Amino acid sequence: MEWLKCVKPVVVCRPLSVVYALVSLAITRVHTSTMTRAILQDKTAVVALLSKAFHDNQSVNYIIQQDERRLLRIQALMDYSFELCFRYGAVLWSEQRDACALLLFPDRKKTSLQSVLLDLQLAVKSIGVRNIRKVLQREAYIKSQHPGEAFAYLWFIGVEPARQGQGCGSALVEALITWCARQGRNIYLETSTPRNLPFYQKMGFHNYHHTDRFGYPLYFFRHTSK
16 A cells, blocks of 8 residues: 655646646545555556465465466466456555555456456466366355455455565555545455464454365454444
8 A cells, every 4th residue: 555746746737637636646546655556557566576475375376276387377366366456446555565455345346248358367377177166166155254245355465575574564454454444344354374363463353264174274354444
């Protein structure tokens, strides 16, 4: 989650031009001093960062086909996730662009030709045909643990490996919590990494469910802001 630079030329614009400039900034930037909304041209950088952060993640590796193209398949998964969150949620950078988050608003997700094509690409480039059934079963189980009301789904959040443990992720999550609270949305997420549990608990998330049915531990968290 990230932020705006001062744009001095706006000061000398005519009133209507000022309005247009501010509206344009509001569309592309989120509203805090510690994060900014990614633009489409940021996709390569976001995919690269998240692919590095999740290359050994149990949940990610459960989804993708395990072969000599494993790393490329992780990149394809992050590409797919970016596209969905960019359309139906938000892709958020930390202030220094050393951490990013993919946030989805499930109630806004619509089935379209583009979304179907993205799903097909995911199946071919990332999951693999043989894994489709187990991935769909996992997805259905996760959705069964989510509420019926509108919420924000924190799909992925990652920090550059060299910057981990320096507060980048905490600052991003804090800004994300504030932003979602302003929209009246609680935040839901899952993690398969036990060492992340204290982090999320420190940030005010509640571990409301846990399962081992997929061969690895999966912890369900929510942050209630309303």
